[in-house]
Amino acid sequence: MSAPRPRPVSTLVLGVLAAGLLAGCSGLLSRHPALVDGARADVAILETTDIHSNLLGYDYYKLKADPTLGYERTATLIRRARQEFPNTFLFDDGDTIQGSVLADYQALARPVGCNEELAVYRAMDSVGYDGATAGNHEFNYGLPFLSQVTGTPMNVDGGTSKRCAGPHFPLVLANVASARDGKPLFKPWALVSKTIEAYTPDGSKLAVPLKVGILGFAPPPILQWDKQKLEGRVTVSGVVEAAQKYLPALEAQHPDLIVAVLHGGLDDRPYTPDMENGGWHLAGVPGIDALLLGHSHTEFPGPHYAGMQDVDAERGLVRGVPAVMGGFFGKDLGVIKLALVRQGGKWVVDKADTHSEVRPICQPAVKGKAPDCVAPDPAIAPLVAKVHEAAIAYVNTPIGDSRVRLSSYFADEGDMTALAPINAAQAEYVRAELPKTHPELADVPVLSAAAAFRTGFGGPDDYTDVAPGPLTLRSAADLYFYPNTLAAVKTDGAGLKAWLEQSARRFNRIDPAKAGEQALINPHYVGYNFDQIQGGIAYTIDVSKPAGERITSLTYDGKPVIPQQPFVIVTNNYRASGGGHFPGLDGSNIVLASPDGAREILARWIERKQHLTAADLEPTSWHFAPLKTRGPVVFRAAAGKQAVAAAAGLNHVRQLKDHGDGTATYAIDLSP
Incomplete structure (x- = not known):
């Protein structure tokens, strides 16, 4: 009888390991x-x-x-x-x-x-x-x-x-x-x-x-x-x-x-x-x-x-x-x-x-x-302390000063102080740049559209409010919240009116005969889609009419706008490419797509002005049509800001109730 053949060491080791693993698995399975x-x-x-x-x-x-x-x-x-x-x-x-x-x-x-x-x-x-x-x-x-x-x-x-x-x-x-x-x-x-x-x-x-x-x-x-x-x-x-x-x-x-x-x-x-x-x-x-x-x-x-x-x-x-x-x-x-x-x-x-x-x-x-x-x-x-401090230093870079309070507390009610600098900067940029690539549009009126990005959606502190005094990059970032780039589109009087009609969906339809309170703002239409357009135009919004029929007066340079009248309107890449589903805006009529950010364009405009005064800002371009209502028309905004409304010429706005959470209910008198 021959002696058994010895198994290789590796096989012996594997056998022992396998036995151990099986024993271990058996224990695991039992537990x-x-x-x-x-x-x-x-x-x-x-x-x-x-x-x-x-x-x-x-x-x-x-x-x-x-x-x-x-x-x-x-x-x-x-x-x-x-x-x-x-x-x-x-x-x-x-x-x-x-x-x-x-x-x-x-x-x-x-x-x-x-x-x-x-x-x-x-x-x-x-x-x-x-x-x-x-x-x-x-x-x-x-x-x-x-x-x-x-x-x-x-x-x-x-x-x-x-x-x-x-x-x-x-x-x-x-x-x-x-x-x-x-x-x-x-x-x-x-x-x-x-x-x-x-x-x-x-x-x-x-x-x-x-x-x-x-x-x-x-x-x-x-x-x-x-x-x-x-x-x-x-x-x-x-x-x-x-x-x-x-x-x-x-x-x-x-x-x-x-x-x-x-x-x-x-x-x-x-x-x-x-x-x-x-x-x-x-x-x-x-x-x-x-x-x-x-x-x-x-x-x-x-x-x-x-x-x-x-x-x-x-x-x-x-x-x-x-x-x-x-x-x-x-x-x-x-x-x-x-x-x-x-x-x-x-x-x-x-x-x-x-x-x-x-x-x-x-x-x-x-x-x-x-x-x-x-x-x-x-x-x-x-973990972020260094970059946090660097960001604070960055936004404190001086760019000028202002003698005007630039606020969005009442942007929905007609205070355009926070939007007028944006519209002025955008229009100036396009008037200078557009003829370089489209000389045929050099004589077409340039209008500018801007919306208040911060209108209280995120709470009572979610507003733009730049006080008179020094202006910094922080001020420009506050005025223009998103890093959009600038874009300009070619349209006509009919397109301009359709743009404004879409924006006016920001408001609920108000029934003059209703005795109780009526909310002015449509909560399902976001504030950043309420474009307000400037550049020599004036228009009226009648909130008693259904959506799509609210722009009851629209003039340019004091004369009624006609449907075929050509315009170039400056906006941002989001809006020009279809953001917000505005009629006629799908990217196909863009005539200028700037590589520059709208915020940077605004900051450079302020730097050139250095001293911003009311004379640098076009007055509010729109107002509500006179409307006598039985009951109050109300909206919600940050509490304690009635003086801001008055300083902006909105003397028909008054605070009704402070809710104790930083917000208040205001009434706006739309009567003649």
Whole structure:
């Protein structure tokens, strides 16, 4: 009998290891039995959206602390939610890198280098994210900047092939692709796996893996809004089409859940591929288990969406799909509490035990007291301290002075002091530049359109208010809130009237015979779409008439405007390319697309003036048609500002009631 052949050492080692692993697995299996039907788990999907680089509770326009906003307080809510829920995933819904003075400083004043991570991403990485998508404002600074700061090489004109410092979490975007090769700029989807706590039907605790797939979407109109930066470089598809295209590949990875991360809101009108807020329709695509929303700068669940078909605006369901939209500017955290139950060997969402909520960083103010806000996360401020101080120094650069108060407190009621400098600067720029490329338009009247970006939507401090005295870059940034570029369009008298009619939708129709209070402002028509046009024109708005029939008098140079009369109107790239759905504005009639930002044009205009006086500003170009009403016509604005209205010549405005939260109800007398 021959001796047994010795096994190689490696085989002996592998055998021992295998035996040990089997023993270990046996122990694990005995402690954590296989999942069976009836097992349950609660998973919290946490969402931030529309942070707009508001990292700290600080107002760069007023140079003071503001505890009612800022990611540093949202981070506190995130940490609390993680303590409350053992199983959490955290996602960001876009509009992250743009929207504050700090953001502009890092993109325009002192652009970050390839090896330098953007401040907002540093802050987010300190908290820890599982994924994010891109919003429309991610594209405002151009594709080269976006490519660099997200650490994403892009095969587009101006894109970088280098992998620079970017966020430490995946960015997904399914509906924006390179025009060169048709490939998405970012990965269309990603998988995130975590071990979660679950419970068997008898209550035994398990530690089991959960695999979540995420699919990202930007609003399709970005190709209009940032046409100058994106046209010919990218293609954009509708959100439903993009979901249908990429869901099969994601589903082939067998995720337990699929979360759609859409930078968009809810619109239940018939679907079109260029729909701005396609969330309602996206919720109808089979395979999506949860929906994250944004862009609309509001909250879901919430009263804004009450009554929308197939939407539960209290529990947070859209066509049966759990959904959330967590506010803006770091004011809130969105939370979807998903109740999962094991059925047929898969995790299924138990809709009856699932709900969404929006958690604010501040509780509402009570009369005489400041808002009750959570404390900031102490880890955030040190991470961004240097760039924060640099941004403050940057906006304090002197550019001139003013003898006029420039305010938007009553921009809806006829105070154009905050808009007149913008209109004057824009018109002067175009009158100088347009003849260089379009000499045939040299004698065409140039008008200018501007809207007040800050009209109280974000709270009682969300107004432009530049006091008489020194002017700085901060003043220009306060007057012109967004980094739009300037654009000019060719139109005629009919187009001008249609433009003004669209703007006048800002107002509700007022019934003169009604005895009770009537609200002047239409809450569904945003303030930044109320364009007010200057340049030698005068017009009247009759709020007793239906929308579309309110411009009852329109003159240029003292004479009635006729439909065929040619005009060039200066606006911004957003409006000229179709933003706001103004009639006749779709980008096709742009005659000047400036590479210069409207804010920079305004700052240079102020520098040339040096001393701004009332003589430099055209008077208000419009007024309300006289209207005798039985009951008061009212609106809401910042409290204690009646003297501001009077100084602007609005003596027919009076404060009725101070609500104790920084706002007040005012009445406006429209009588002859």
